[in-house]
Amino acid sequence: MSDGNDQSETKGRLSLRPAARGDAGHTVDAGSVRQSFSHGRSKVVQVEVRKKRGPGAAPAGAAPQAPSSAPAPALSLKPAAERPAAPAPARPRPATGPGGRTLTAAELATRQRVLAEAAQREAERREQEKISILSAAEEARRKAEEEARLKAEEEARQQAEEEARAKAEEEAKAQAAQEAAMKPAAPAAAAPAAAKPAPVAARPAGAPVRPAAPAARETLQLKPGGRTAEEEEEAPRNVRRPVTPAPKRGVPVAPAKKIGDGNRRSGRIDVQAAIEGEDEKTRSLASVRRQRERERRQAELERLRSDGVKVVREVVLPETITVQELANRMAAQGRDVVRALMKMGVMATITQAIDADTAELIVNEFGHKVRRVSDADVEIGLEGEEDTEAELLPRPPVVTIMGHVDHGKTSLLDALRHANVASGEAGGITQHIGAYQVSLPSGDKVTFLDTPGHEAFTAMRARGAAATDIVVLVVAADDGVMPQTIEAIKHAKAAEVPIIVAINKIDRPGADPNRVRNELLQHEIVVESMGGDTMDVEVSALKKLNLDKLLEAILLQAEVLELRANPDRAAEGAIIESRLDKGRGPVATVLVQKGTLHQGEIVVAGAQWGRVRAMLDDMGQPVKEAGPSVPVEILGLSGAPTAGEPFVVVDNEQRAREITEYRQQKLRERQVAAQTAMRGTMEEMLARIQAGAQKEVALVVKADVQGSAEAIGVVVTKVGNEEVRVRVIYSGVGQITESDVQLAKASDALIVAFNVRANAQARELASREGVDIRYYSIIYEVADDIEKLVKGKLAPIVREKFLGYAEIRQVFNITKTGKVAGCYVTEGVVKRGCGVRLLRDNVVIHQGELSQLKRFKDDVKEVARGYECGLSFAGFQDLREGDVVECYETEIIPA
Numbered sequence: 016m017s018d019g020n021d022q023s024e025t026k027g028r029l030s031l032r033p034a035a036r037g038d039a040g041h042t043v044d045a046g047s048v049r050q051s052f053s054h055g056r057s058k059v060v061q062v063e064v065r066k067k068r069g070p071g072a073a074p075a076g077a078a079p080q081a082p083s084s085a086p087a088p089a090l091s092l093k094p095a096a097e098r099p100a101a102p103a104p105a106r107p108r109p110a111t112g113p114g115g116r117t118l119t120a121a122e123l124a125t126r127q128r129v130l131a132e133a134a135q136r137e138a139e140r141r142e143q144e145k146i147s148i149l150s151a152a153e154e155a156r157r158k159a160e161e162e163a164r165l166k167a168e169e170e171a172r173q174q175a176e177e178e179a180r181a182k183a184e185e186e187a188k189a190q191a192a193q194e195a196a197m198k199p200a201a202p203a204a205a206a207p208a209a210a211k212p213a214p215v216a217a218r219p220a221g222a223p224v225r226p227a228a229p230a231a232r233e234t235l236q237l238k239p240g241g242r243t244a245e246e247e248e249e250a251p252r253n254v255r256r257p258v259t260p261a262p263k264r265g266v267p268v269a270p271a272k273k274i275g276d277g278n279r280r281s282g283r284i285d286v287q288a289a290i291e292g293e294d295e296k297t298r299s300l301a302s303v304r305r306q307r308e309r310e311r312r313q314a315e316l317e318r319l320r321s322d323g324v325k326v327v328r329e330v331v332l333p334e335t336i337t338v339q340e341l342a343n344r345m346a347a348q349g350r351d352v353v354r355a356l357m358k359m360g361v362m363a364t365i366t367q368a369i370d371a372d373t374a375e376l377i378v379n380e381f382g383h384k385v386r387r388v389s390d391a392d393v394e395i396g397l398e399g400e401e402d403t404e405a406e407l408l409p410r411p412p413v414v415t416i417m418g419h420v421d422h423g424k425t426s427l428l429d430a431l432r433h434a435n436v437a438s439g440e441a442g443g444i445t446q447h448i449g450a451y452q453v454s455l456p457s458g459d460k461v462t463f464l465d466t467p468g469h470e471a472f473t474a475m476r477a478r479g480a481a482a483t484d485i486v487v488l489v490v491a492a493d494d495g496v497m498p499q500t501i502e503a504i505k506h507a508k509a510a511e512v513p514i515i516v517a518i519n520k521i522d523r524p525g526a527d528p529n530r531v532r533n534e535l536l537q538h539e540i541v542v543e544s545m546g547g548d549t550m551d552v553e554v555s556a557l558k559k560l561n562l563d564k565l566l567e568a569i570l571l572q573a574e575v576l577e578l579r580a581n582p583d584r585a586a587e588g589a590i591i592e593s594r595l596d597k598g599r600g601p602v603a604t605v606l607v608q609k610g611t612l613h614q615g616e617i618v619v620a621g622a623q624w625g626r627v628r629a630m631l632d633d634m635g636q637p638v639k640e641a642g643p644s645v646p647v648e649i650l651g652l653s654g655a656p657t658a659g660e661p662f663v664v665v666d667n668e669q670r671a672r673e674i675t676e677y678r679q680q681k682l683r684e685r686q687v688a689a690q691t692a693m694r695g696t697m698e699e700m701l702a703r704i705q706a707g708a709q710k711e712v713a714l715v716v717k718a719d720v721q722g723s724a725e726a727i728g729v730v731v732t733k734v735g736n737e738e739v740r741v742r743v744i745y746s747g748v749g750q751i752t753e754s755d756v757q758l759a760k761a762s763d764a765l766i767v768a769f770n771v772r773a774n775a776q777a778r779e780l781a782s783r784e785g786v787d788i789r790y791y792s793i794i795y796e797v798a799d800d801i802e803k804l805v806k807g808k809l810a811p812i813v814r815e816k817f818l819g820y821a822e823i824r825q826v827f828n829i830t831k832t833g834k835v836a837g838c839y840v841t842e843g844v845v846k847r848g849c850g851v852r853l854l855r856d857n858v859v860i861h862q863g864e865l866s867q868l869k870r871f872k873d874d875v876k877e878v879a880r881g882y883e884c885g886l887s888f889a890g891f892q893d894l895r896e897g898d899v900v901e902c903y904e905t906e907i908i909p910a
């Protein structure tokens with residue numbers, strides 16, 4: 016074969032190759048074999064090596080096409096190829112012969128067969144891959160991917176080939192003739208590859224993929240085997256360059272990767288499929304649950320999508336809310352909420368409570384709406400609905416008697432009570448329950464709140480005014496308007512309660528009702544007789560004069576007020592008084608303001624609740640029900656509620672508990688707040704005390720009834736003076752508990768126990784913490800004691816502070832100063848001007864002051880232990896060797 020011929024062949028081959036590739040689409044068909052190795056690696060081996068062997072110009076180029084199209088021209092050269100593989104190699108053999116090839120006919124046949132098989136298997140494998148367990152969708156996706164990749168790969172390869180070919184061209188030119196001569200079998204090899212389906216088909220179904228790799232490898236190994244050493248050097252360069260390295264340069268690793276991917280994927284799919292199959296059998300409950308959860312979430316997502324809008328929730332936010340609860344209310348994941356909080360710089364765990372402001376930010380962040388509510392909302396709906404006009408029926412007026420001390424309030428209340436028709440019938444046995452009702456001969460009734468008019472009850476009176484329809488202002492005709500009269504007027508006006516003036520003690524010689532009327536003018540009370548609209552009645556409580564007129568005036572006023580209530584509903588009202596009764600437990604006097612209270616109903620009274628076990632009227636008679644404006648004593652509460660607080664009947668215990676828990680929580684918070692505030696004040700107070708600026712006696716008052724507690728508060732506060740203040744930091748009803756002791760301890764307070772005792776735990780804690788509990792049953796004794804305490808506090812405590820000891824070693828007699836003791840300080844220090852005691856055999860023989868303290872000849876301020884010094888005592892000369900001088904300082908500690 017001539018050089019020129021060779022060259023033209025080479026050109027032809029080279030020019031044809033792209034076409035072959037182009038039409039290939041599949042690498043194998045394109046005249047290359049994909050070799051699969053372990054670990055998903057693969058390699059493409061150019062089958063065109065065959066062309067090199069096939070020296071026949073045109074067939075060499077046509078060869079690659081053969082597998083796909085099996086063109087006739089190519090085949091014409093290799094009729095034998097159609098037949099069993101053996102004859103095919105037989106033909107090229109003579110061609111290779113000149114090259115001194117060691118390739119035997121069998122080898123060549125095997126090689127060709129293997130190549131063909133590999134190609135076939137590859138095609139099959141792909142097919143299998145495609146029809147694998149993948150879902151149709153995924154397959155479609157993969158196909159698209161594959162196509163895209165193939166396209167890219169193809170383009171890259173073409174490009175790379177162009178490059179490679181350009182480079183290789185010169186080399187190839189030089190080698191072409193020689194190579195062409197050496198590879199006559201190439202076309203033949205290609206042809207059988209296509210025309211030899213039999214061996215492949217004969218293979219077992221499972222075989223294709225794996226055997227393909229070794230086969231291909233074998234093929235590779237065979238290749239060099241068929242060449243000379245020198246060719247081995249050249250040929251691989253020639254052969255591989257256009258193919259293998261090129262793609263690497265073109266589309267980086269794309270083809271290899273793709274192939275590898277395919278392998279890997281198929282491998283993975285198989286494994287997954289295997290695992291899944293296994294999973295079907297051994298799937299754990301947790302995984303099933305997870306699966307369900309996923310499905311549920313998916314469904315939720317679908318739902319949201321189908322709705323087209325995100326669900327915006329109205330998130331109800333109380334004053335505080337735990338992170339978990341907040342997440343629940345937003346239907347969000349707790350951890351997402353925690354994360355969102357973190358972003359805001361709030362480190363909170365899922366169980367922690369956050370305030371409403373923070374929570375609101377989070378809710379907004381999650382795109383929901385906020386509805387802020389207060390804990391107090393628990394009380395919403397507690398009070399029933401508004402009554403309609405038709406349901407309202409007239410009710411008796413509730414009257415509170417106010418006035419200055421000693422103007423006759425108690426007397427008037429008593430007198431009115433005795434005017435009661437019913438009480439007269441019952442033999443006048445009355446019982447103080449804080450309120451009573453008077454029945455008039457006309458059948459009308461008037462309810463009086465029997466709150467004694469002592470100044471101690473100012474607070475109660477103010478609360479009483481809230482439950483009061485009419486205030487009867489008692490003014491002594493002989494005394495006129497006094498400070499508490501004015502105070503009462505203010506209270507009544509603030510509460511917008513009409514006033515009826517009862518000018519009392521008109522039986523007194525110095526009585527001057529007109530003076531009272533005139534004085535009232537200054538306080539904007541204009542009585543009718545002076546052209547105003549305030550009724551006034553001249554009465555005498557003592558002589559029971561004009562009491563009926565007073566009652567008439569009250570009824571008249573009530574008529575003007577049109578007092579009405581619906582008796583046919585759940586009862587509501589106010590606590591008038593409460594106390595702890597030894598035998599009956601907590602007892603509260605309530606004034607029903609609306610509805611009717613029945614025995615057995617569940618009431619919430621302030622921070623207490625209970626089922627009404629029994630009800631007693633102001634005569635101590637048991638009653639089954641109490642309508643509007645009726646005061647009754649109720650038994651069965653869990654504790655003594657605070658006077659002035661509202662009570663209401665609720666449907667069930669749970670509601671009652673809910674409300675009282677909330678209220679008690681509020682109470683505790685208030686106490687804690689007071690305590691905290693106290694601590695701050697205490698520190699300031701202590702500072703002031705140390706500076707001698709202020710002193711304070713703090714008290715925790717516990718009494719059997721609210722009234723006493725308040726009275727004590729007023730009385731003891733009066734005991735204080737400019738220097739020492741008395742402050743009641745807490746006042747309450749009931750036995751002394753540990754929390755009272757703790758409060759007292761925290762505030763350095765004294766506990767005043769009025770008609771109550773401490774429980775065992777409180778007693779124990781008090782003795783442990785050194786808290787003083789003082790028991791009383793007479794109010795003025797409390798005042799006396801506190802007064803003593805206040806005075807005791809005024810006297811500062813003088814405390815001695817030990818400084819040191821000095822031992823007299825020698826006594827000198829100095830003319831001017833008298834006796835001087837040469838001492839050695841054995842302990843502590845000796846200070847000039849400090850107090851001294853001279854101890855002789857541990858007996859104090861002198862107590863006085865140091866007049867001189869010297870070190871050698873110099874006066875010094877102090878001498879420490881281990882030094883010698885000279886001491887002289889003011890006005891004392893009897894010093895002896897061996898005496899011990901005790902030095903001390905006195906401190907004045909403000910009490």
Ligand code: GDP
Pocket residue numbers: 418419420421422423424425426427468519520521522523554555556557558
């Ligand atoms: P309170 O402090 O306002 O409750 O006044 P009291 O009811 O305790 O009365 C004080 C004093 O005034 C008592 O000694 C009563 O006897 C006396 N007192 C009350 N009302 C009258 C009255 O109408 N005439 C006379 N002469 N004395 C009265």
